[in-house]
Amino acid sequence: MVTNVLEYLEASERRSPDKTAYADQNGSVTFHEFADRARRLGSCLARRRIVGKPVAVFMDKSVAMIEGFMGAVYSGSFYCPIDVEMPAERIRTILGVLKPAAVLVSENSRERAQALLDGLEGNPAGKEADARPQLIVAEEAYREPAEEKLLGEIRKKALDTDPLYVLFTSGSTGVPKGVLISHRVLINNMEWLEEEYDFGPEDVLGNQVPFYFDVSDHDIYSVMKFGCSMVIIPPELFAFPVRLVEFLNEHRVTAIFWVPFALCMAANLNAFASAVPAYLRYIFFAGEVMPVRQLNYWRRYLPDACYCNMYGPTETYVCTYYNLNREFEDGDSLPIGYACKNMEILVLDEQNHLIRPGEEGEGELCVRGCALSLGYYGDPKRTAERFVQNPLQNAWPETIYRTGDLVRYNAFGELEYLSRKDFQIKHLGYRIELGEIEAAAGAVEGVSACACVYDRGKRMILLIYAGxxxxxxxxxxxxxxxxxxxxxPNRVIHMEELPRNANGKIDRRKLEELWT
Amino acid sequence: MNYREELLEILQDINSEADYETCQDLIGEEVLTSFEMVMLVAEISQQLGISIPPDQIVPENFRSVDVICELLERLAEEE
Structure with missing residues (x-):
């Protein structure tokens, strides 16, 4: 039984040590080179007593960043990818919640990280000087030897329910939430991929998704699990359709896990007018609703590829999927399909009654199974709000996650996403709580009241404020x-006064009517 | 025809933070993200009525406001 994701990496390293594992604009690494660096990094962390603790990885998106992730895992710790492009204040907020034992950087992100740590209010890791997060430079750590014995001892104590990483997503109060994902979640997902599809060493994954977004796990971990290769696509290529297709063909990319928005960009720019990505056979998308019009563009040019709509907030990982097996008209809603292996979807109405396939009515999509997140890092209150006892199970404790997504079953018995229960949106593939933008705008001097609404048609965030x-x-x-x-916000609108409802709350519906 | 003013207006609407007049590498300096580039192409089509063929959507044609203007003028003449 696989209990740690490193077993996948080590098996691939044994099978084909000299095969390319990951590549970026700076070059590529073989399985052996990659695993060796990760072990050196892991040993470096373990020697500094960073075992079973959070490690923030602060690097530009690169192969080195993935080595950093695995270095943390080798030390029995768990990693947290930090988006280096984020505003410093938000990064500091995240570090304040995470309280990392180490911040892993590369030579070229070292200064930025040091400035962030110097600017932290108080000490995130406690008052003792030795509790400060240690700044570890990957290039320096690679020069230290790997200590197989030490790493072996750490592994013996590891459980599959231990955290693998923590990802921070937008939080409605303005403070991002850290979603904790265990090894078991990843292993469950990889086993599902193995049973459902036929990935092999000859596959090449074209990575689009940032590493602080869980959809990128499919790229990163498929390489370890199936012995395939992954290449990071330079983000600017998504604006240049001909160059994008050239890149995909040059690297013989066979599979992609992209956010729908990236697929839409290619379709909107008529990317395949002169050439198609000839090697593509798997097209997965997740993170937001995929518009059928743009999907049909892809299907017209690549009719033989397998298309899969994956669904699941980070808290439940990928919990449903839908392999396209029929035609859809432009404007149709694409199903989110069926539960993945080892997961069950409960559609619960407002009285917590179960809605079954074939029954009418809409309800909240709730999930049970071992692929649920461990909860929100350092936030038991918010964890208890969303990870709750299964109301259909009174005999033993069983946690389900309430997604806040409203769904129904269509005539085929497939799940269909309808809307959110709250103010979370998906914009350009990112999960955003409008409350976080409102909290930021509310703190701007001179703003007396504000609200955000989302114009889905135009994909625009509108900030409406008074003051x-x-x-x-x-x-x-x-x-x-x-x-x-x-x-x-794409549009910033000033009003003398914001409309309010009978309770005195800002009337969002009215704002939507006025401005979208 | 000179599209400079209309183009600047479109760019300001997409990202009001940038200094388009002086920037000579809109892509390399990440003044425009790839999404904003796609918005730009869509807005040029909608507001100026110029449809840019895919093979012309290359970094060389979008380096600066001057270069984009040249592209638009060329395409308008061809039409």
Missing amino acids: REMSKKEMTAALGSRIPRYMM
């Missing part, structure tokens, strides 16, 4: 220190 009128430039400059670029 001192300012230019869009002034507002976005003020927000820039608090929220990442992908959360930045």
Whole structure:
């Protein structure tokens, strides 16, 4: 029984040590080179007593960053990818919650990380000087030897329910939430992929998704599990369709796990007018609703590829999937399908009654199974709100996760996503709580009230505020220190007063009517 | 025809933070993300009525405001 993701890596290293595992713009590494560096890094951390603790990985997206992840895992710790592009204030908030034992950097991210740590209010890891997060430079750690015995002892104590990583997602109160994912979650997902599809060493994955987004796990871990290769696609290529297709063909990319937005960009720019990505056979998408019009563009040019719509918030990992097996008209809703192996979907109405396939009505999608996240890092209150006792099970404790997504069964018995119960949106593939933008805008001097609404048709975030009128430039400059670029409102609208409902709350429906 | 002013307006709407007048490498300096580039192509089509063929959507044609203007003028003449 596999209990640790490193077993996948080591098996691939044994099978084909000299085969390319990962590649980026700086070059490529073989399985042996990759695993060797990860072991050296893991040993370096373990020698510094960083075992079973959070390790923040602060690097530009690269193969080195994945080596950093596995280095943390070798030391029996768990990693947290940090988006280096995020505003410093938000990174500091995350580090304040995470309290990392180490911050792993590369030579070229070292100074930025040091400045962030110097600017931390108080000491995130406690008052003792030796409890400060240690700054570990990967290039220096690679020069230290790997200590197989030490790593072996750590592995003996590891359980599959131990955390593998923590990902911070947008939080409605303005403080990002850290979702903890265990080894078991990843292993369960890889076993599902193995049973459902036929990935092999000849496959090449074209990575689009940032590493602080769990969809990228399919790229990273499929390489270890199936012995295939992965190449990071330079992000600017997504704006240049001909170059993107050239890149995919040059690297013989056979499988992609992209956010729908990336697929849409290719379709909107008519990327396949002169050439198609000839080697592609698997097209997976997840993270937001995939518009059928753009999907049909792909299906027209690549009719023989397998298309799979994957669904699941980070807290439940991928919990449903739908392999396209029939035609859809532009404007149709694409099903999110059926539960993945070893997971069960419960559609619960407001009275917690179960809605079954074939029955009418909508309900909240709830999930049970071993692929649930361990909860929110350092936040038992929010964990208890969303990870709750299964209301259909009174005989023993069993946790389900309430996603907040409203769904129904269609005539085929497939699940269909309808909407959110709250103000979370999916924008450009990112999961965003509008409350986080509102909290940032509310802190801008001169803003007396504000609300965000999302124009789904135009894919635009609208910030509507009252108070001192300012230019869009002034507002976005003020927000820039608090929220990442992908959360930045596309339109900033000033009103003398925001409409309110009978309870005195801001009337969002009215704002949507007025501005979207 | 000179599209400079219309183009600057479109760019300001997409990302008001950037200094488009002086920037000579909109892509390399990450002034525009790939999503913003796609928005730009869509807005040029919608607002200026110029459809940019896929083989012309290459970094060399989008380095600066001047270069984009040249592209638009060339395409408008061809049409």
